[in-house]
Amino acid sequence: MRLWLLRHGEAEPRARTDAERELTRHGRKDVLHSAAQLAGRPLGAILASPYVRAQQTAELVRDALGFRGAVGTAPWSTPESDPREALNFLAERSEQDLLLVTHNPFVSDLAGFLIHGHRQEPVPMGTASLVELEGDLLIPGLMSLRSIHHVRRH
Template sequence: MQLLIMRHGEAGWHTLDQERELTESGRSGVAEVAARIAESPWRPKLIWSSPYVRARQTAAIVSEILNCPVEEKMFITPDDDPGECLDALIEQHESPLLIVSHMPLVGSLATLLVDAHRRGIPFMTSQAVMLDMPVVGPGCADLKAQFLP
């Protein structure tokens, strides 16, 4: 399976966490990263998005640029367990898949898949990484590429 993990774009702080919206800079950064992904050999067939507004907005921008559908997943919000996402990935058959979520989940999930622990690597806003996994499981992924705004 090929998996892209992306943190949402920069968001404002003027509302409740779940309702925070992307800034203009955030929208621009997301579009920049999506354009780089579009030029890569890892174009996703499906996007999983957190239900939070900033993640949905990020997924919508990426979806428009890459022309692929978006599904909201309730188990990829900031403090969710990366193990639950791993369980869902084992059942997933679309590849490449792009997950749009938040810190600390994106860092914990990427670290779990590459290094088999949950300490978590930092992600900048709009950053995406490409993982290649012959088998979906802890420590089974290789980091193939990074996409930065």
């Protein structure tokens, strides 16, 4: 199984609620840069947090890759979600190649949990950072970090 974790692109600093914050122009550009890292990958599904900035990020990736499926909403992947609970939902998925678009601190914690088997070593992820994990099973401590892509700031 291959799991890609993408942190949403840069978002506007304020909105009526945190969930309603939209991507900035720079955020969109950074997302497209990260999406290029996924070109030619056999994604089976794209899932995203219900927050606007994550949904916008996922749709940009979907369009950039020409992915034909709809973006699935993952209500269990918001900034403060628990990686242990998220694994229950991810384990139900049958796709071998899956992209999850979400937020910090959740995304950093989830990556660290899958790689190390505990939450004491989160993987640092800036906006639009992309992590590629691989393993036979989606079990904490049994996934390997295959690549990490950070967007350079200009």
